[in-house]
Amino acid sequence: MTDDIRISIENLAANGSNWVSCRDRMVWAIESRELAEHLTEASMTQTYIDAGTVGHQTPQSRWNMDNGIVKRLIGALVPNNVFLQIKSMPNAKEV
Numbered sequence: 001m002t003d004d005i006r007i008s009i010e011n012l013a014a015n016g017s018n019w020v021s022c023r024d025r026m027v028w029a030i031e032s033r034e035l036a037e038h039l040t041e042a043s044m045t046q047t048y049i050d051a052g053t054v055g056h057q058t059p060q061s062r063w064n065m066d067n068g069i070v071k072r073l074i075g076a077l078v079p080n081n082v083f084l085q086i087k088s089m090p091n092a093k094e095v
Helices: 019-032 046-051 059-077 080-086
Strands: none
Touching: 019 059, 046 059, 059 080
16 A cells, blocks of 8 residues: 555643543544454455455455554554553454
């Protein structure tokens, strides 16, 4: 996926005081890129399978890449102490 739109989302405050607005904006951004499945599913969904190979990328390859995009977005928004706790999670749903 080519990211031709820059998205700016407020970072999560260290005390979590802006959690609701930060979470809602993050979900909004993820949904706008059609990646919301990564927030609710731990493994490749039927949507990816049905789309088949796209641009020489298998469904699993696309799932892995998109999962990484969602994880990076979440990681960029949380304070360092939270990032250190979630960085080894295997998928975006668990983050």
